[in-house]
Amino acid sequence: MVAAASLMISPPWTSAQDSAPGGKITRPGVREFQVPFSSLKPDATFKIGTDADWVQITDDAVWVASSEPASVHRIDPKTNKEVAVVGVPGDPCSGLTFGFGSLWVPLCGTRNSMVRVDATTNQIVASLSVGPAGPEGGIAASRDSVWIVTDNAGTLVRIDPLSNKVRQRISIAPGSYNPVFDGSTSGDGTIWITGGITNIVTAVDASSGAVLTTVPVGPNPRFLAVGGGSIWTLNQGDGSVTRIEAQSRKVIATIAVGIPGHGGDIGWGAGFVWTTVFGVPLTAIDGKTNKIFRQWVGDGGDALRFGHDAVWLTDYKHGTFSRITYAEIMKSKTSQ
Numbered sequence: 001m002v003a004a005a006s007l008m009i010s011p012p013w014t015s016a017q018d019s020a021p022g023g024k025i026t027r028p029g030v031r032e033f034q035v036p037f038s039s040l041k042p043d044a045t046f047k048i049g050t051d052a053d054w055v056q057i058t059d060d061a062v063w064v065a066s067s068e069p070a071s072v073h074r075i076d077p078k079t080n081k082e083v084a085v086v087g088v089p090g091d092p093c094s095g096l097t098f099g100f101g102s103l104w105v106p107l108c109g110t111r112n113s114m115v116r117v118d119a120t121t122n123q124i125v126a127s128l129s130v131g132p133a134g135p136e137g138g139i140a141a142s143r144d145s146v147w148i149v150t151d152n153a154g155t156l157v158r159i160d161p162l163s164n165k166v167r168q169r170i171s172i173a174p175g176s177y178n179p180v181f182d183g184s185t186s187g188d189g190t191i192w193i194t195g196g197i198t199n200i201v202t203a204v205d206a207s208s209g210a211v212l213t214t215v216p217v218g219p220n221p222r223f224l225a226v227g228g229g230s231i232w233t234l235n236q237g238d239g240s241v242t243r244i245e246a247q248s249r250k251v252i253a254t255i256a257v258g259i260p261g262h263g264g265d266i267g268w269g270a271g272f273v274w275t276t277v278f279g280v281p282l283t284a285i286d287g288k289t290n291k292i293f294r295q296w297v298g299d300g301g302d303a304l305r306f307g308h309d310a311v312w313l314t315d316y317k318h319g320t321f322s323r324i325t326y327a328e329i330m331k332s333k334t335s336q
Contacts, residue, residue, distance in 0.1 A: 006190050028259060051319050071086060228287040258313075
């Protein structure tokens with residue numbers, strides 16, 4: 001979740017976008033669903049660093065990254081307290097994932113790499129020479145492997161967590177960067193990877209590594225989430241969200257959210273799809289109706305995840321990280 005969010009900052013989007021047949025979006029987002037973001041009252045807010053980016057949630061922790069200082073921060077969701085800060089030898093730049101008792105942190109630097117942080121000791125236990133293709137990428141953990149795209153040519157690398165070594169390299173569409181694991185289907189599940197240049201999502205068998213299919217989606221898909229029997233892509237080209245049914249591998253909805261541009265993030269939780277970009281820090285999409293439930297506009301946003309009955313949201317520019325409870329979100333009303 002992910003997530004994950006961009007280190008690239010783009011100017012505000014003010015041009016009109018199609019919101020629905022016969023309708024236009026005249027400012028970022030979809031106006032009829034909007035309320036001020038300032039109307040939401042966080043349960044807790046943490047100062048992370050000069051910036052705050054990339055979020056990962058586990059059963060007993062919430063992790064958030066910062067590139068200034070280069071570190072990952074662990075928060076106890078039971079107490080709303082920061083309990084550990086782990087310095088890393090590079091900027092966290094391409095998502096976070098959790099698996100095999102560890103947080104896996106891709107790093108950008110002179111040479112891109114990755115570190116593995118043990119969740120028991122909160123210490124780095126392995127450094128891997130394999131790293132992300134660049135910022136605005138992602139990383140995923142399946143039942144037996146960690147997956148990351150390592151170059152612009154579309155090399156999907158599969159890492160064995162027992163040895164921390166590459167066990168397989170798979171060629172997918174060039175310009176693919178962001179993988180996510182879906183374990184809801186039969187077998188060992190599927191790795192889905194967005195192709196931001198080719199406007200597709202590639203499905204890879206998580207057992208064999210075989211490419212299963214490609215699915216055309218909206219323009220410039222980047223971040224994606226799994227939930228409600230579906231894969232959801234945030235399309236940076238027009239700010240829409242595409243829904244792919246996991247079982248049939250077919251597009252079943254395209255939702256005009258009005259949040260185009262670099263960065264942002266998308267997550268799933270409590271039956272909703274949650275998105276964030278600068279200027280529109282939070283949007284909730286009903287996973288049953290495929291319609292926007294509410295959209296909050298204002299300062300903040302860039303990375304999020306849902307867990308422990310809350311949305312956990314960064315304010316990248318101010319280096320803060322907030323917990324906004326689901327109950328608080330459900331109290332919010334539109335201006336209608």
